[in-house]
Amino acid sequence: MERIPILRMGKLLLVTIQVDMHDRLAMTLQEDLTERIVKERATGVLIDISALDIVDSFIGRMISNTAAMAKILDAKTVVVGMQPAVAITLVELGLTLEGVITALNVERGISLLGHNA
Amino acid sequence: MTHAPGAQIVEIIKNNQKDLVGDLLATMKKKVIRLDKSAENEIIIQATQLLGFLEIAIPQGQLSDLETRAWDDTRQLLSDFSQTRAKEGFSPIETATFIFSFKEPLFTLLRTSLSNNPQLLAEEIAVTSLLFDELGLLTISSYQKAREQIILRQQQELLELSTPVVQLWQNILALPLIGTLDSARTQVVMENLLQKIVETGALIAIIDITGVPTVDTLVAQHLLKTIAAARLMGADCIISGIRPQIAQTIVHLGVNLEDVITKATLADAFVVALKTTGSSVTNS
Known part of the structure; x- marks a missing residue:
């Protein structure tokens, strides 16, 4: 199954989104990310969207939701x-x-x- | 006697080209004030060319429909002519006079050559009149088009001229806005600013609105949009150059600038920006 890789850099997690997002992928990413935050006890998450040329309202909302989830953790x-x-x-x-x-x-x-962690 | 409409005209044009051009020049001199030697020569050349094209086009083309192939050359000539006229600042009347001035001398010549055939004379005059009206309209429409192009180009130039993004310091950009912010300009301002943020990696952009005459809800909305877009790129914005009246209007309109750092002058904003980016300037 298609997955978006989550890389660990010390206390940070790096998510690089390079493919078109769809519902399933977004859900999997949110699941994976929350699990990893808990497991690695990460204090920060970087979501890199430099490879995305097009962002629609769905991805926009997905990003803010993911951020909100990370914040709770x-x-x-x-x-x-x-x-x-x-x-x-x-x-x-x-x-x-x-x-x-x-x-x-x-x-x-x-x-x-780094300043805030 | 069979007779093709316009045949007589062709004959007349063929035989009297020189005279026609001379008459045309005389009529135009009467109506158009500005006409120096070089302009005169130009008109002679263009008139001769036009008559030449007409001579070829009238016998083979439909007189009522200038869109047909036979009129390609004529159309091209007239549109070039009107475009140069528009660029040189001639008025539409002056431009169209060129075509309409042909009518009088042509009619005179027709009258003399067909004086013994009133029926044919009337027909020819009607045909010629229609033809030159069409040509005149064509001239006006190309003139208009050329004018619109000029206006469009100027608009674009204004748009680009009035939205410079300058780098004040390392990580600090300034965006002095001059003139009213409408949707189109906001788009350009936003694109320029974001592009510059990417290029320079700036952390702070100072939007100076000293040159913005009035700030209404729409302008404020556009400002807030620009600020939001810059924030998404990781750069903070400071609005500076807010005049007392503008501060009053903003509050009266109920525009919310709470989340934005605002300063009265660009200098104040620069100090804040320096502090935020960790740079400092000292007197030596």
Whole structure:
């Protein structure tokens, strides 16, 4: 079955989304991620969406839901690498990902989490 | 006697080309004020060309339908002519006069050559009149098109000119906005800003609205959208250059700028940005 890999970097988990998301995949990712956060006792999650050229309202909501789940498990989530076109689309859709921290790239995201972890 | 409509005209054009061009020039001089030597020469060349095309096109083409192949050359010539005219700033009347000025001399010539056949004369005049009306309309429409292109291009240039994104310091961008923010401009501003954020890896963008004359709910909405988009890219925004009246309007309109850092001047915003990014400037 198709899965999105979750990489561990110390106390952080890195999720790189490179394929088109659909319901099943999103559900699997949320399950996997929450399990891994608990298992690895991670304090931070980086969701890298730099490979996504198109983001619809579904993925937008999926991202904020995932962030909210991680938050409940006491792991800070940073969404990194959003493309300019994607940012504009999300804003036009009214999805400003309130409550989600964002950063330009993975490096920035790590330093953000590093300060707060 | 069988007779093709327009045959007489072709004959007349063929035999009197020089005179026709001369008459045309005289009429145009009467109506158009600006006409120097080079413009005169240009008109002579174009008129001669046009007459040449007409000579070929009238016998083989449908006189009522200028969209047919036979009129390709004529159409091309007229559209080029009107476009140059539009670019040089001639008025539409001045442009169309070029075509309509042909009518008078042509009618005079027709009258003299067909004075013994009033029936044919009336027919020819009707046909010619219709033809030149069509040509005139064509000129006006190409003129209009050229004008619209100019306006469109200027709009685009204005759009790009008025939305520069400058790097003030490491990790700090400034976006001085000048003029009213409408949807189209917001789009350009947003794209430019986000692109620049990617290029420079900026952490903070200062949006300076000193040059924005009024801020209504729509403009505020556009500002907030831009800020939200920048935030999604991981950059924070500061709004600066808020004039007292604008501060009052914003509050009266009930626009919520609570979540945005606002400063009165660009200098204040810059200080905040420096502090946030961990840089500092000192007097030496």
